[in-house]
Amino acid sequence: MADETSNTAAPVAAAEGGSGAPRAEGDRGPRGPRAGGRPGPGGAGGGREGGRKFFRRKKVCKFCVEKIDSVNYKDVRLLGQFVAESGKIVPRRLTGVCTPHQRRLADAIKQARNIALLPFASR
Amino acid sequence: MQRTYELMFIVRPDMTEEDQDKLVANLESQVGAAGGTVKSVERMGKRRLAYLVRKFQDGIYVLMTLEGDGPMVKEVERRLRVTEPVIKFITVRVDEEQKRMAKIKAIRDTKVRGKGTRAQEAAAAAAEPVAATAEPAESAPASA
Numbered sequence: 001m002a003d004e005t006s007n008t009a010a011p012v013a014a015a016e017g018g019s020g021a022p023r024a025e026g027d028r029g030p031r032g033p034r035a036g037g038r039p040g041p042g043g044a045g046g047g048r049e050g051g052r053k054f055f056r057r058k059k060v061c062k063f064c065v066e067k068i069d070s071v072n073y074k075d076v077r078l079l080g081q082f083v084a085e086s087g088k089i090v091p092r093r094l095t096g097v098c099t100p101h102q103r104r105l106a107d108a109i110k111q112a113r114n115i116a117l118l119p120f121a122s123r
Numbered sequence: 124m125q126r127t128y129e130l131m132f133i134v135r136p137d138m139t140e141e142d143q144d145k146l147v148a149n150l151e152s153q154v155g156a157a158g159g160t161v162k163s164v165e166r167m168g169k170r171r172l173a174y175l176v177r178k179f180q181d182g183i184y185v186l187m188t189l190e191g192d193g194p195m196v197k198e199v200e201r202r203l204r205v206t207e208p209v210i211k212f213i214t215v216r217v218d219e220e221q222k223r224m225a226k227i228k229a230i231r232d233t234k235v236r237g238k239g240t241r242a243q244e245a246a247a248a249a250a251e252p253v254a255a256t257a258e259p260a261e262s263a264p265a266s267a
Contacts, residue, residue: 069223073215111213115133115212115213116172117173120174122173
C-alpha cells in the first residue's frame with residue numbers, strides 16, 4: 001500500500017512535473033529560439049552561423065552601396081535582378097535590400113508589370 | 124499648380140511611322156487644349172511584351188513627359204482609352220521624385236566640395252550649404 005501510494009504519487013508528480021516543465025518550455029520554446037534566431041541572422045549574419053545555412057555573409061543593400069537613388073519602372077535590367085524566375089518579387093531577407101528601398105522597388109516592379117515590361121506570372 | 128507627369132503608352136506593332144506621328148501630334152494638341160504642355164516625346168521602339176495584350180506579343184513604346192494639372196491628365200487618359208491603336212498606358216507623377224533627387228544631388232555636391240578642398244574653401248563650403256538648401260541647386264554650380 002505504501003508502495004502503491006508512493007508509486008501512484010511518484011508518477012503523478014512526475015507527470016505533473018513532466019507536464020509542467022514542457023509546458024513552460026513549450027511557452028518559451030517557440031518564442032525563445034525563434035526570437036533569438038531571427039535577429040541573429042538578420043543582424044549579424046556573419047557573426048552567428050549556428051545552424052542557419054542560408055545567411056552566410058552580411059547582406060548589404062545594393063541601392064545604399066551603389067547610391068542608386070531613384071528606382072524607375074523603366075530600367076528593366078535593374079528590376080529584373082529582384083524578380084524571381086516565376087515573376088514574383090524576391091523578399092528582402094534574401095536580397096538584403098533595406099526597407100525604404102524595398103518599398104520603392106516593389107512599387108516600381110508593380111508599375112513595370114502594369115505596362116508589360118515585366119510579367120505578372122511566368123513559368 | 125504645374126505637376127510633371129510621365130505618360131508611357133504602347134501602340135499596336137502594326138502601325139506605320141506616319142500613323143504614329145499623327146497619333147502623337149494629335150495627343151500633343153489635345154494636351155495643349157486641356158491646358159498642359161508636352162516637354163518631350165521619346166520613341167522607345169518595338170519591344171516584346173511580357174504578356175499578351177489584346178492578342179499582341181510586341182508593341183511600340185512611346186514615352187511622353189507632360190506638365191499640367193490633375194484634370195488635364197484625366198482628359199488625356201480618357202482620350203487614350205478611346206484611341207484604338209493604343210493598347211496600354213500608364214501615367215506616373217514625377218515632380219516629387221525630381222525634387223527629391225535635386226535635393227540629394229545638392230547635398231552631395233556640397234559634401235564633395237567640402238571634403239575635397241581643405242581649410243581654404245572650408246569657409247566657402249560652410250556658406251554654400253546654407254545657400255544650397257535655401258535656393259535650388261543651380262546656385263551652387265554657378266557659385267563654384
